[in-house]
Amino acid sequence: MTTRIVELRRGILKKNDELAAGLRSRFSAAGVLVLNLVSSPGTGKTTFLEWTLRKLREAGARAAALVGDLETDNDARRLAASGAPVRQINTHGICHLDAEMVGKHLESWGETAGADGMALAALDYLFIENVGNLVCPSSYDLGERIRVALLSVTEGEDKPLKYPTLFNSADTAVITKIDLAEPCAFDRELALRNLNEIRPGIRVFETSAKTGAGMEKWLGYLQAERTQAS
Amino acid sequence: MHELSIAASIVDAVTESAAAYPGARVTAVRLRVGALAAVVEDSLQFCWEITTEGTPLTGAKLVVRMMPVVIHCAGCGVDAELEGVQSFRCPRCGELAADLGQGRELEIESIELEEPDGPSEPASERVSGLAG
Numbered sequence: 062m063t064t065r066i067v068e069l070r071r072g073i074l075k076k077n078d079e080l081a082a083g084l085r086s087r088f089s090a091a092g093v094l095v096l097n098l099v100s101s102p103g104t105g106k107t108t109f110l111e112w113t114l115r116k117l118r119e120a121g122a123r124a125a126a127l128v129g130d131l132e133t134d135n136d137a138r139r140l141a142a143s144g145a146p147v148r149q150i151n152t153h154g155i156c157h158l159d160a161e162m163v164g165k166h167l168e169s170w171g172e173t174a175g176a177d178g179m180a181l182a183a184l185d186y187l188f189i190e191n192v193g194n195l196v197c198p199s200s201y202d203l204g205e206r207i208r209v210a211l212l213s214v215t216e217g218e219d220k221p222l223k224y225p226t227l228f229n230s231a232d233t234a235v236i237t238k239i240d241l242a243e244p245c246a247f248d249r250e251l252a253l254r255n256l257n258e259i260r261p262g263i264r265v266f267e268t269s270a271k272t273g274a275g276m277e278k279w280l281g282y283l284q285a286e287r288t289q290a291s
Numbered sequence: 292m293h294e295l296s297i298a299a300s301i302v303d304a305v306t307e308s309a310a311a312y313p314g315a316r317v318t319a320v321r322l323r324v325g326a327l328a329a330v331v332e333d334s335l336q337f338c339w340e341i342t343t344e345g346t347p348l349t350g351a352k353l354v355v356r357m358m359p360v361v362i363h364c365a366g367c368g369v370d371a372e373l374e375g376v377q378s379f380r381c382p383r384c385g386e387l388a389a390d391l392g393q394g395r396e397l398e399i400e401s402i403e404l405e406e407p408d409g410p411s412e413p414a415s416e417r418v419s420g421l422a423g
Binding site: 062063064066067068069070071072073074075076077111156157159161197198199200201222225226227229230257258259260261262 | 297304307309329330389397399400
């Protein structure tokens with residue numbers, strides 16, 4: 062017997078990365094700004110997104126959402142109340158979305174408007190709400206332009222230190238439920254410092270979808286990014 | 292726990308690459324895993340055993356080389372290795388650095404094959420024929 066060593070230098074998630082790159086060029090060609098929203102379960106991603114979709118639509122923008130959960134279409138039904146087109150992805154036990162799942166759900170959308178209005182070219186914004194998990198989604202590129210990590214004031218200021226992998230991979234952070242900051246004795250300065258230690262220079266929005274605090278700034282950011290994208 | 296998905300991706304990639312060496316048995320798979328790759332080695336080893344069981348990769352060793360984060364410090368102009376992932380400050384000057392040179396790797400570095408004597412060259416034509 063002879064032993065042979067074969068150098069591969071191959072990315073383990075190469076397939077996902079290639080699919081994601083393909084999606085990214087499709088999104089870019091269609092002029093749609095795509096965001097991947099990641100957080101722990103219970104941070105308030107759905108409420109935050111519900112508000113965002115509603116306001117964007119009120120402002121005349123065309124926004125849609127793909128929402129990932131292990132099971133149930135509860136979130137899709139909640140988000141659909143905003144009037145935006147929403148599709149649910151059930152991963153059935155898988156703890157993250159990947160580019161293949163996103164691609165499959167986009168297949169039926171086509172590049173131009175279909176009967177259900179779900180066409181990439183007919184959109185300004187597409188939000189992908191990932192499965193609630195702060196570990197696994199960090200490794201899977203979905204072809205998004207902006208990865209948003211959300212954390213709520215009820216989760217504690219050290220969340221970025223506990224999940225550095227995810228926060229370091231994020232482009233933007235959103236602190237949710239700031240209306241609860243006081244009863245939770247949330248240390249704002251510490252949270253901002255922790256975010257900056259893990260992802261130096263990260264842009265942070267402090268928001269409450271309940272009171273609307275900080276949400277206008279967030280919308281302004283989306284609109285500016287959207288203009289850049291097209 | 293996405294180590295199971297990762298293990299399955301490794302099996303697919305290795306199986307594909309090893310197909311170029313008919314008759315060879317894969318004895319080891321060497322990985323480079325960055326400290327920011329979100330992979331727990333113990334968990335990956337456990338999933339590797341489960342995933343390879345009953346496949347031609349049964350018994351192949353998974354050798355994981357963990358790679359520390361390396362930042363590029365704009366202030367010092369040097370690359371510096373970080374001890375952990377709790378702070379992204381330059382160990383020399385203390386400045387925060389957003390520029391990562393290393394740490395996100397999730398890569399198959401090499402595979403080790405045992406071939407019957409008289410090793411054949413990669414049968415690339417045959418492989419592409421099969422794939423097509």
